[in-house]
Amino acid sequence: MKVLMISTEKLPVPPVRGGAIQTYISGIAPLLSRKHDLTILGISDPGLPDQEKKGNIRYVRVEGGYLDVYKKGVAKYVKKNKNKFDVIHIFNRPRLVLPVRKAAPRARIILSMHNDMFDPEKLDPDEAKKILKEVEKVVTISNYVGRRIRELHHAKPSKFRTIYSGVDLQRFTPLHQSAKARRIRKKLRRQFKLGSRKVILFVGRISPKKGADILVRAMNELKKRHPNIALVIVGGRWFSDDKVSDYTAYVRALAKRSSVPIITTGYVPGEKIHEWFWAGDVFVCASLWQEPLARVHFEAMASELPFITTKRGGNPEVVERNNGVVVDRPEDPKAFVNALSKLLKDKSLRKRMGRNGRSLAEKKYGWKRVAKEVESVWKA
Amino acid sequence: MKAYQIEPWNNVKRVNLDTYIPPEVEKIAKKVMAHYNMKVRSRKLITSKPDKGGAIWKIKTNKGTRSLKLLHRAPARSKFSVWAQDYIVKQGAKVPALVRTKNKQLYVEMGGKVWIVTDWIQPLKQASKINLKGAKQLCYGLGEFHKSSKGYIPPEEAVKASRLMRWPKYYEKVRTKIGWFRELAKAYKHLPASKRLLSMTDRFEKQASDALTQLEKSSYSKMVAKDEPHWGLVHQDYGWSNGQLGPGGLWVIDLDGVSYDLPIRDLRKLITSTMEDMGRWDVKWARGMINAYHKANPIDRETYEILMIDLSLPNEFYKHVKEMLYHPETFLKREADAVLNGVMKSEKTKWKALKKLWTDKKKFKSGNYTGESSRAKRKKKRSKKKRRQR
Numbered sequence: 034m035k036v037l038m039i040s041t042e043k044l045p046v047p048p049v050r051g052g053a054i055q056t057y058i059s060g061i062a063p064l065l066s067r068k069h070d071l072t073i074l075g076i077s078d079p080g081l082p083d084q085e086k087k088g089n090i091r092y093v094r095v096e097g098g099y100l101d102v103y104k105k106g107v108a109k110y111v112k113k114n115k116n117k118f119d120v121i122h123i124f125n126r127p128r129l130v131l132p133v134r135k136a137a138p139r140a141r142i143i144l145s146m147h148n149d150m151f152d153p154e155k156l157d158p159d160e161a162k163k164i165l166k167e168v169e170k171v172v173t174i175s176n177y178v179g180r181r182i183r184e185l186h187h188a189k190p191s192k193f194r195t196i197y198s199g200v201d202l203q204r205f206t207p208l209h210q211s212a213k214a215r216r217i218r219k220k221l222r223r224q225f226k227l228g229s230r231k232v233i234l235f236v237g238r239i240s241p242k243k244g245a246d247i248l249v250r251a252m253n254e255l256k257k258r259h260p261n262i263a264l265v266i267v268g269g270r271w272f273s274d275d276k277v278s279d280y281t282a283y284v285r286a287l288a289k290r291s292s293v294p295i296i297t298t299g300y301v302p303g304e305k306i307h308e309w310f311w312a313g314d315v316f317v318c319a320s321l322w323q324e325p326l327a328r329v330h331f332e333a334m335a336s337e338l339p340f341i342t343t344k345r346g347g348n349p350e351v352v353e354r355n356n357g358v359v360v361d362r363p364e365d366p367k368a369f370v371n372a373l374s375k376l377l378k379d380k381s382l383r384k385r386m387g388r389n390g391r392s393l394a395e396k397k398y399g400w401k402r403v404a405k406e407v408e409s410v411w412k413a
Numbered sequence: 414m415k416a417y418q419i420e421p422w423n424n425v426k427r428v429n430l431d432t433y434i435p436p437e438v439e440k441i442a443k444k445v446m447a448h449y450n451m452k453v454r455s456r457k458l459i460t461s462k463p464d465k466g467g468a469i470w471k472i473k474t475n476k477g478t479r480s481l482k483l484l485h486r487a488p489a490r491s492k493f494s495v496w497a498q499d500y501i502v503k504q505g506a507k508v509p510a511l512v513r514t515k516n517k518q519l520y521v522e523m524g525g526k527v528w529i530v531t532d533w534i535q536p537l538k539q540a541s542k543i544n545l546k547g548a549k550q551l552c553y554g555l556g557e558f559h560k561s562s563k564g565y566i567p568p569e570e571a572v573k574a575s576r577l578m579r580w581p582k583y584y585e586k587v588r589t590k591i592g593w594f595r596e597l598a599k600a601y602k603h604l605p606a607s608k609r610l611l612s613m614t615d616r617f618e619k620q621a622s623d624a625l626t627q628l629e630k631s632s633y634s635k636m637v638a639k640d641e642p643h644w645g646l647v648h649q650d651y652g653w654s655n656g657q658l659g660p661g662g663l664w665v666i667d668l669d670g671v672s673y674d675l676p677i678r679d680l681r682k683l684i685t686s687t688m689e690d691m692g693r694w695d696v697k698w699a700r701g702m703i704n705a706y707h708k709a710n711p712i713d714r715e716t717y718e719i720l721m722i723d724l725s726l727p728n729e730f731y732k733h734v735k736e737m738l739y740h741p742e743t744f745l746k747r748e749a750d751a752v753l754n755g756v757m758k759s760e761k762t763k764w765k766a767l768k769k770l771w772t773d774k775k776k777f778k779s780g781n782y783t784g785e786s787s788r789a790k791r792k793k794k795r796s797k798k799k800r801r802q803r
Contacts, residue, residue: 099489099572154578241589250596282738283593289741290600 034119034411037111038062039133040075041126042103045094049080051303053328054124054147057174057198057403064404066090069411072118074110076103104132112136120411127156130164143410145172145196148325151182161186170410174198175326175347194410197351198328199403200394205307205335207391214311221312225296230263231377234313234338236306236329237268237320239281239297244319244343244363246284251366251373252293258370259377263294267301267309310336315376315383318342321363326350330357331398334390339383341372356390417441418525419483423463430463441524442470442481448514448521449530451476466526467669471533478533479512483526484669491527491669492571495520497562497646498531498668504561507554507664509534534664537657545698548687549705551656552680554663555648556709558656559676562645575673577637577644584628587731588621594734601741606749610734613753617727624726631722632715635782636675647674651683677716680706681723689729692758694766700773713780721771730756 040046041054048055055075062071066089073090076097077083083094095106107129111121115137122143123129127150130142144164151161165171165188172194173179179193208214222228237243245266252264266284277285288295301309310316316333318340326347333340334356342348343363352359358375360368376383417437423430434442446453451474459480461468467485471478484491495511499519502510509531511519521528541547567573576583595614598607637644648655649670656665684702688694703720706712712720733752737744 098487101569101572102489105569246593246596277739279590279593279735279738283590283597286597286738286741287600 035070035117036065036072036120036122036411037114037118038071038073039107039121039123039126039129040073041124042076042097042100044076045078045081045097046073046075046092048303049078053198056303056328057147058124060199060201060400061404061407062090063088064400065408068408074107100126100128104129108132108136111140115140122407122411125150127151127161127164130167131160134167142168143170143172144168145174146178146182147174148178149181149323151185153185158186165192168192170194170413172196172407172410173325175350177323177347177350178325181323194406196403196406196410197398198326198331199398199400200328200331200335201307202335202395202399205310205332205394207337207387208311209337217308218311221308225265225298227263227265227294227296227312230261230294231259231314232312233262233264233373234309234316234333235264235266235268235319236309236316236332237318237327239266239268239278239284241280242320242322242324244321246280246287247321247363247366248317248319248369249284249287249291249295251369252291252295254366254370255373255377256293258374262377263296264291265296265298265309265313267298267306307332307336310338313338315373316340317369317373318348319363319369320345320348322346324348331394333357334394334398337387337391339376339386339390341369341376354389354393356386356393416524419466421464421466425463431461432458433463434458434461434468438468438483438524442483442528445521445523445528446472446481446530448516448518449512450515451479451512451530456481472530476512478535480509480531480533482529482531482669484529485526486669487572488522488525488527489570489572490574492520493567493574494669494671495527495529496567496571497565497671498529500565501558501561501646501668506558506561507659507662508558508668509664509666534659534666537659537664537666539653540656540658540663542653542690545701548683548698548702550658550663551653551683552702552705553709554656554665555651555679555683556706557663558648558665559645559679560710562671562676564642565646566642573641573673574671575641576647576678577641577673577675580628580633580637580675581625584621584625584726587726588618588625590735590738591618591621591727591731594737597737597741598745601745604742604745606745606753609753610737610745610749613730613757617730620725620727621731624722627722627725628719631718632780632782633719635784636715636719636780638782638784638786640786641673644673645676646671647676648679651679652686675716675719676710677712677720678723681720682728684724685728688763688766689755689759692755694759694762696766696769699766699770703770703773707777712777714774714777715780715782717774717777721767721774724770725767729759 038058040058044050044052044055046055047059065071071090072093074093077094081094085092093110097103111133120143121133121140124145125147130144133142150156165186171192176195179195182188183190208218235245235248239245310332316338318327318329320343322345324346330342330351340357342357342359344359344361349359358372360372362368419438422435453472453474455473457471459469459471462485465485468483470481472481498508499511501508512530514521540550591614598611601607649672655667656663684699
């Protein structure tokens with residue numbers, strides 16, 4: 034089949050500057066391109082040519098940054114190539130659907146939803162209804178995302194399909210499987226003076242929704258029960274932008290007074306993130322908001338780390354077969370103290386959970402499975 | 414080779430940032446000026462934003478004195494403001510007119526930024542800050558400005574800037590951040606000012622909560638259902654320097670931050686800062702300012718209510734204590750006492766004054782909001798008409 038995949042206006046594909054959607058597209062595209070003729074439409078970037086062919090994949094890049102600007106470039110391209118594609122698959126930008134439909138009146142349009150773009154503050158409900166009519170299928174990255182859209186716009190459940198995202202199982206690997214991983218763990222621990230401390234790992238944007246502040250606040254209490262710990266916070270505030278926001282300043286100010294070492298690494302490029310999973314002992318997702326389903330869970334599982342997540346949005350959907358712990362009231366630091374304490378005091382539990390996570394990831398969360406499911410939607 | 418992209422230059426070492434402009438930017442400035450039908454005799458830097466990459470020059474030309482501006486925002490955002498300025502000028506408001514390029518364009522895009530040339534309005538002088546007359550002039554001018562911004566629709570090349578729907582989010586943000594102040598006061602409890610701050614956070618957090626509840630109960634959601642052009646533009650940086658007395662009345666300058674909003678927010682900020690400067694809330698002043706505004710851009714009862722709710726947010730406390738997030742120790746050791754003294758002094762008179770101001774609500778006529786968007790309303794009218802024709 035000939036398929037056009039349309040990315041977002043924020044970051045380029047491949048994910049040279051990070052981005053969940055960009056990572057997702059780049060995770061499945063090589064697999065899908067073995068049988069299908071793929072074109073990926075995304076935004077231009079000073080480090081990337083405006084057109085290129087890599088392997089079986091054609092990349093076309095138009096000006097982005099703002100959706101209104103990007104929309105025009107997308108519509109123009111689609112119009113010029115309207116009869117070339119069997120399927121047009123749009124990623125997480127419902128507002129591109131109608132312009133694409135206008136440019137290609139007969140195309141089959143698939144829409145993948147990764148977050149809350151259908152919420153009324155982000156999308157006019159009238160437009161949302163029209164969009165849902167125009168698309169053949171809405172693929173969502175968690176049941177939560179699909180449920181939310183259906184609740185808001187009374188859409189038909191049959192139009193929706195959950196396809197969980199994936200992780201690179203060759204890059205995110207269990208620590209004990211490679212000498213390289215152990216070497217890197219040692220190196221990072223030395224570099225950040227972590228010694229023999231149990232490392233609580235947080236990976237994600239430093240934004241109020243992600244709850245890093247609650248985790249920092251939990252540390253003083255946790256130290257009373259587990260004196261030999263450290264919290265490592267991996268991630269810049271907003272993709273590769275390391276400017277200090279009010280919130281970052283707040284977290285830093287809290288960290289400065291903490292009795293537990295709080296290591297903030299700043300922005301770590303995507304291709305290095307997996308190393309931190311080797312350095313950690315327990316992974317925590319502290320999200321306070323109704324999160325669609327954070328990719329970091331898959332990364333923790335693949336790395337054989339036991340994890341803690343919150344009962345928000347789609348996050349609890351990944352907890353099964355004793356691979357992690359769900360915190361019900363994440364706005365309360367004590368909830369994390371208790372959950373973390375349970376894991377920190379029980380080495381065999383940590384091990385078991387880690388193993389369960391890895392085996393689940395191998396079964397369910399590889400890109401191969403994601404690609405296969407996406408393909409089945411294209412072929413439907 | 415990619416052309417030079419203008420970036421912030423605040424990290425340039427060993428220069429005086431107040432007067433420094435990167436040579437590449439200077440070069441582009443000259444190229445930009447060549448796009449205009451004018452001979453530039455002199456060019457003087459008036460002000461710059463090294464941390465953002467923006468600047469204003471006063472230029473003397475054979476066509477008179479003008480201003481050259483490098484707008485720091487992303488081009489598509491800047492274009493929203495540039496077209497707005499042109500629109501407002503055409504409505505007859507006292508805003509510097511844009512000079513067109515040789516190709517009749519409103520701006521030049523170069524170095525990854527938008528540049529404009531406008532008239533230099535002179536003479537401009539500040540309205541009096543010490544008597545109510547000056548404040549009234551400023552408010553009347555603001556009203557005129559808002560009124561003439563109504564109906565603006567940006568062209569396709571611009572990105573829409575709007576804060577219209579964001580009020581509840583902003584109120585929540587204020588409340589959340591006061592919670593952060595509390596946590597920091599706890600974390601830094603060894604510093605004496607922390608205790609005092611800690612004794613105040615509950616009070617101001619409650620004020621933020623109450624304001625949010627009131628906003629939710631108000632006509633806000635019905636009001637914002639009207640489309641954005643109905644409300645027009647907020648200036649966002651309006652005060653004694655961006656509103657000044659000149660030929661024919663009050664001129665509004667520096668429009669590059671304009672955005673769709675309930676524009677009354679500009680008046681709220683002006684009232685808050687004026688009361689702060691006076692060290693107490695003065696009903697006569699506040700009333701005078703609101704009435705002056707109302708004369709130029711009539712306020713309806715619902716808008717008046719929003720203004721009152723917005724005044725009741727702990728704006729003063731929030732704005733000053735926010736500094737603490739960045740330098741908790743310095744703030745708590747050196748600045749907190751003075752800041753909190755100021756805030757508490759104004760608190761003494763604020764609530765009594767607000768109570769009186771609330772009673773004025775009935776003097777304003779209702780706007781009769783139905784909660785329907787203007788677009789939907791027009792559509793309905795059209796279909797009704799059609800039905801009748803049939």
